[in-house]
Amino acid sequence: xxxxxxxxxxxxxxxxxxxxxxxxxxxxxxxxxxxxxxxxxxxxxxxxxxxxxxxxxxxxxxxxxxxxxxxxxxxxxxxxxxxxxxxxxxxxxxxxxxxxxxxxxxxxxxxxxxxxxxxxxxxxxxxxxxxxxxxxxxxxxxxxxxxxxxxxxxxxxxxxxxxxxxxxxxxxxxxxxxxxxxxxxxxxxxxxxxxxxxxxxxxxxxxxxxxxxxxxxxxxxxxxxxxxxxxxxxxxxxxxxxxxxxxxxxxxxxxxxxxxxxxxxxxxxxxxxxxxxxxxxxxxxxxxxxxxxxxxxx
Amino acid sequence: xxxxxxxxxxxxxxxxxxxxxxxxxxxxxxxxxxxxxxxxxxxxxxxxxxxxxxxxxxxxxxxxxxxxxxxxxxxxxxxxxxxxxxxxxxxxxxxxxxxxxxxxxxxxxxxxxxxxxxxxxxxxxxxxxxxxxxxxxxxxxxxxxxxxxxxxxxxxxxxxxxxxxxxxxxxxxxxxxxxxxxxxxxxxxxxxxxxxxxxxxxxxxxxxxxxxxxxxxxxxxxxxxxxxxxxxxxxxxxxxxxxxxxxxxxxxxxxxxxxxxxxxx
Numbered sequence: 001x002x003x004x005x006x007x008x009x010x011x012x013x014x015x016x017x018x019x020x021x022x023x024x025x026x027x028x029x030x031x032x033x034x035x036x037x038x039x040x041x042x043x044x045x046x047x048x049x050x051x052x053x054x055x056x057x058x059x060x061x062x063x064x065x066x067x068x069x070x071x072x073x074x075x076x077x078x079x080x081x082x083x084x085x086x087x088x089x090x091x092x093x094x095x096x097x098x099x100x101x102x103x104x105x106x107x108x109x110x111x112x113x114x115x116x117x118x119x120x121x122x123x124x125x126x127x128x129x130x131x132x133x134x135x136x137x138x139x140x141x142x143x144x145x146x147x148x149x150x151x152x153x154x155x156x157x158x159x160x161x162x163x164x165x166x167x168x169x170x171x172x173x174x175x176x177x178x179x180x181x182x183x184x185x186x187x188x189x190x191x192x193x194x195x196x197x198x199x200x201x202x203x204x205x206x207x208x209x210x211x212x213x214x215x216x217x218x219x220x221x222x223x224x225x226x227x228x229x230x231x232x233x234x235x236x237x238x239x240x241x242x243x244x245x246x247x248x249x250x251x252x253x254x255x256x257x258x259x260x261x262x263x264x265x266x267x268x269x270x271x272x273x274x275x276x277x278x279x280x281x282x283x284x285x286x287x288x289x290x291x292x293x294x295x296x297x298x
Numbered sequence: 299x300x301x302x303x304x305x306x307x308x309x310x311x312x313x314x315x316x317x318x319x320x321x322x323x324x325x326x327x328x329x330x331x332x333x334x335x336x337x338x339x340x341x342x343x344x345x346x347x348x349x350x351x352x353x354x355x356x357x358x359x360x361x362x363x364x365x366x367x368x369x370x371x372x373x374x375x376x377x378x379x380x381x382x383x384x385x386x387x388x389x390x391x392x393x394x395x396x397x398x399x400x401x402x403x404x405x406x407x408x409x410x411x412x413x414x415x416x417x418x419x420x421x422x423x424x425x426x427x428x429x430x431x432x433x434x435x436x437x438x439x440x441x442x443x444x445x446x447x448x449x450x451x452x453x454x455x456x457x458x459x460x461x462x463x464x465x466x467x468x469x470x471x472x473x474x475x476x477x478x479x480x481x482x483x484x485x486x487x488x489x490x491x492x493x494x495x496x497x498x499x500x501x502x503x504x505x506x507x508x509x510x511x512x513x514x515x516x517x518x519x520x521x522x523x524x525x526x527x528x529x530x531x532x533x534x535x536x537x538x539x540x541x542x543x544x545x546x547x548x549x550x551x552x553x554x555x556x557x558x559x560x561x562x563x
Contacts (some may be wrong), residue, residue, distance in 0.1 A: 170409045195385035198355055201373040203402045203453075213398065292389075 027044040073263050082264040094106045100250065100272050102265025107238050108276070110166065114173025115234045119227055119287040126185025126226070127215060136186070147179035151237035155244060165245035167239065176229035181223070189215055222289030231284050235277045250276075301328035301364075302489060303352070303457060306359035310347055317426060321347050323515040325361070327508060329457075332487045336500040338548065339510030340556070345493045349461050352491065353379050365456060375403045378450035382462040384442040386449070388433040393430040396420060396449045403453050420452040421445075422474075423482060440471035444478065451482065460492040464499065473532065484528060497552070501544045502532060509551045519556060522547055 058075050065074035078088070089101030128135045129143075151172050158171040179208025196218055200210050216223070250269055257265040306323040311318050321344040323509075329335050337345045340523050350356045352363055354373040362369045370377070386395045396417045404413055421427040424444040429437055434445070443463060450458055464472040480503060483490060500507045504524050511519040524544050526535065535541040 080442070193385070195381055195383065196387065198373070198379070198381070199385055201355060202353065202379055203375055203399055204373070205402065209402075214387070217387070218535070220389075 002271070020132045036140075058129070065131050075293040078264040078267050080264075081262075082268045086263060096248065099255070100269060103248060103269075104272055104276050106247070107242060107251065109247065110170050111173055111231075111234050111238050111280075114170040114238075115177050117140070117170075118174045118176075118181055118230060118234070119172075122181025122226065122230070123185050123216075123223060125178075126182040126223075127211060127239040129182065129188055129214075130186035130189025130219070140154065140186075143179060143182060146175075147183070151176040151233070152240050152244070155241060159245070165247055169241040169245050169247075169249075172237050172241045175233040178196055179234065180229035181226040184222045184226025185219060188219030191222070192218045209249040220292040224284065224292060226282045228281060228288065231280050232277065235273075235280055239273060248250075302333075302366060302469075303329040303332040304364040305352070305460065305492075306362045306364055308348075308351060308363070309359045309465060310344070310351060311359050320515040321351050321513060322351075323517050325518060327518060329489065331489055332490070334490045334503055334505045335508060336492045336494050336504040336506075337508045337510060338494055338497065338500045338552070339516065340512055340552065341495065341511060343510045345510055346461060349379070349459055349491065349493050352457070353377050353459050357377075360388075368517040375399070375453040376456045377459060378453040378455035378457075379442070379459045379461060380446045380450045380463045382465050384439075384440055384446040385480055386406075386433070386445055388434050391433055392421070392426060392437070393417060393444050395434070395445060396452050399449050400452050417452060420448040423451060423485075424448045424478060438471075440467050440475060443467065443475060447475075447479070447482070451486070451488070455461065456485060458488050458490045460490065462493050462495070464496075466561070467501045472499075477532075479503065480528075480530065497545055497548045500548060501526075502535065507544075509548065511555075511556050520551055522551075 011054070035055035062071070062074045062076060064075075065072050073081070076212050078091050084091070085100050089099045092102065125139070126217040153201050154172050154175050155168060158168040158175075159165070161167045162171065192215065196214050200214050205213065238249065239254070242249035243255040250273060254269050257263070257269065305325050305327040308322060309320070310322040313319075325348065327335075339345050354363075354370055354377065357371055363371070365377070386392075387398070390398065395514050397413070400408075400413050400417050408416065413488040418427060421430060424447050426441060426444050426448060429441060429445075434442055434537065439447070443466075449462070462473055463479075465477065476499060479490075482488070483503075491523075492500075492503065494501065501524055507522045507524060508518055508520065509520045510516050521535060522544060524540075526538070526540055526544075
């Protein structure tokens, strides 16, 4: 291939006729950081669609359950009969007659203890399994079998062991929520880049320093995934466990309402449980987002 | 005079599933204090393995690494490594990354104020003091590598080990960092071993260039002394006779006598 000479096409640099520059006055920056209009718009776009869906669901439900032969109460009946529970979450009329918020708080307290223990023990065991090949070979098969045992299957055994309903419920929470924490932590620890390990070896970090300064931060995204699954499971388990163990938690309230045929109360309690579970999930997710900032970015 | 660092008849082989593959055979090399030595060779010739052996990150199969006549077989801060992919901890800021090293190495010998001054001195040395509160994700690749160098220097190592430190950088950034390393070497006189596959880089920076034969069972094929006065300037050197002769010698070794043959697999 040959390159042909290009004829001089006489490109003329043309001096543009000088034009007086137009002075543009910049408008003063008027937009505030918290513009109420913008915030209202964002809120509306987040809240209006679910509000419409909920309203539609209520209408369908009302229509479906309005016939006299319907076995479940329509929303209007729930509102009328369970108004006390909806409007006054914090009333306290002595034992066994307290507002639903109190009951949720009591259940949450059990979850906090059981899940807290599961988080600490789970991260420690997960670190061991992730770090040591022999611990993994020994423990992993056991974990894989035990984690498939349904939460309530543990309950009779723990009632026999603790001889009291409250620690039994806490144990069920613990044993339910620990597996995802262990397994995710172990995966996270196994995935720590070899480079980070080399850095710690060159610095001669001891086991404890390595655990605190390298292992936990490096595995934090995995750990928080495990914690998030764990908190969801423990909220599932507490309601079931309380149904059987009694006491004053939200789970027992549902069982109690069923036994005295107060269906509207059960529906209100379900709403409480759902909202609380949602909040727990978001809480752990938010904590994870704060703690792991920077870790996932390369 | 005894050698500062001595690689004494080192063999290295890896065993995997009953198969033993010999990577390095009979490596013999002595390095003086303050020397800048490059190790060059085709990919797969075991040069990174050799660096890991000196760092103590992998163990020798036979022979020994002697630093000031003492055998070293485990990693330690007196043989600091600058990794190819910087390996800064992403959840720590630039300052905290160096602080991790400094507080471990000098935790008992320096006060908190002294450690702070020492960290800032090392950041200044690589011109990164301005980014002390940034996280690694917020700075460029070249800057990360600067911080990696600062972290290694902050350990006050007897030997600085650079594992293809500029391999992942663009040409201009690489040139800047090469100048920075030359400057630091002339100021601190740190004994440095650098793995590279860039001929110009090796000639520009080194006092001696160690050329490796191809694997398996690679060994040192030739050692070339680079008799160029320091400080060296890349623009002047680009037409310097000695520079060009050294460059030619390395190129001849790599491309005529030990041509890289892609393993037929």
